[in-house]
Amino acid sequence: xxxxxxxxxxxxxxxxxxxxxxxxxxxxxxxxxxxxxxxxxxxxxxxxxxxxxxxxxxxxxxxxxxxxxxxxxxxxxxxxxxxxxxxxxxxxxxxxxxxxxxxxxxxxxxxxxxxxxxxxxxxxxxxxxxxxxxxxxxxxxxxxxxxxxxxxxxxxxxxxxxxxxxxxxxxxxxxxxxxxxxxxxxxxxxxxxxxxxxxxxxxxxxxxxxxxxxxxxxxxxxxxxxxxxxxxxxxxxxxxxxxxxxxxxxxxxxxxxxxxxxxxxx
Numbered sequence: 147x148x149x150x151x152x153x154x155x156x157x158x159x160x161x162x163x164x165x166x167x168x169x170x171x172x173x174x175x176x177x178x179x180x181x182x183x184x185x186x187x188x189x190x191x192x193x194x195x196x197x198x199x200x201x202x203x204x205x206x207x208x209x210x211x212x213x214x215x216x217x218x219x220x221x222x223x224x225x226x227x228x229x230x231x232x233x234x235x236x237x238x239x240x241x242x243x244x245x246x247x248x249x250x251x252x253x254x255x256x257x258x259x260x261x262x263x264x265x266x267x268x269x270x271x272x273x274x275x276x277x278x279x280x281x282x283x284x285x286x287x288x289x290x291x292x293x294x295x296x297x298x299x300x301x302x303x304x305x306x307x308x309x310x311x312x313x314x315x316x317x318x319x320x321x322x323x324x325x326x327x328x329x330x331x332x333x334x335x336x337x338x339x340x341x342x343x344x345x346x347x348x349x350x351x352x353x354x355x356x357x358x359x360x361x362x363x364x365x366x367x368x369x370x371x372x373x374x375x376x377x378x379x380x381x382x383x384x385x386x387x388x389x390x391x392x393x394x395x396x397x398x399x400x401x402x403x404x405x406x407x408x409x410x411x412x
Contacts, residue, residue: 176394183391184384191388199366200374201392207282207370208350211289212297215346219297220339224327226298227305245295252291253359260287260360284361285368289350296349297342304338305331341404348400352393 184191191197226238244252260267260278271277278284312334316326332339354372361368363377371389378386 179387179390179394183387187384188388188391191384192392194385196365196382197374197378197385197389200369200371200389203282203285203366203369204351204371207285207289208347211286211293211350212343212347214286214290215294215297215350216339216343219294219342219346220301223298223301223305224331227302228310241298242295244292245299249292249353249355249357250359251355253288253356256284256288256291256356256360260284279360280362280364280368282361282367285357285370288356288360289353292353292356293346293349296345300338300342300345301335304335304342307338308334344400344403348396351396 192201222241226234226241257279258264260270262268262271262277262279267278278287308331312330313326316330317323321329352372353370354376357368357370358373363369363373369377371393375386375389375393378389
């Protein structure tokens with residue numbers, strides 16, 4: 147079957163024109179970033195002290211945040227997909243709220259919860275003297291808050307698409323539920339798990355609003371790449387473009403790796 151026969155008749159010129167304009171609105175800004183990039187000094191700019199520090203901090207915190215999201219997000223996705231309890235639909239809705247919540251609002255919520263005057267942070271500070279906001283750990287917490295829902299949604303979808311008879315067969319052969327989860331369930335949902343982890347990592351790497359609200363903007367401590375891009379436009383435009391290109395390259399790489407999960411192969 148040819149492509150034309152699958153798609154039907156030729157689309158109207160009006161749709162073609164509107165589609166072309168829509169594509170231009172999305173693609174032209176990215177092309178402008180690539181065209182205006184200081185390619186001759188890009189390597190030196192990325193490895194400079196300020197830019198390189200923000201890059202390293204972003205890579206480290208995003209990786210830690212992804213690990214934390216895997217540790218807690220996979221069991222949460224399993225609960226949502228495999229168990230039935232009162233309030234499950236409400237819990238699922240609350241878990242996905244950070245997907246649509248403005249990041250700055252998320253940062254305010256984190257500050258009111260874990261800040262020195264927050265209802266949890268106040269208790270922690272009174273008993274340990276430790277204050278979470280405006281630390282590197284706060285960057286990780288902010289990234290987990292905004293990025294873990296991507297992992298949970300992806301893994302829950304993979305679990306719902308998995309035939310439970312495989313797990314039941316493992317249990318019938320004497321395997322414990324934990325053993326069946328590790329040796330049967332996880333390998334079979336590996337593609338969905340990898341996709342969720344990649345999306346989680348990319349989202350954490352690009353987090354800005356919750357980070358600057360909850361963790362602040364301290365060089366070497368909480369200044370991640372998105373924050374450095376924002377600040378560099380006044381003092382170091384080349385550095386801002388260089389960091390923007392790094393973030394763009396990461397985003398394109400993640401989308402290219404996950405292309406087979408969203409688009410048909412034929």
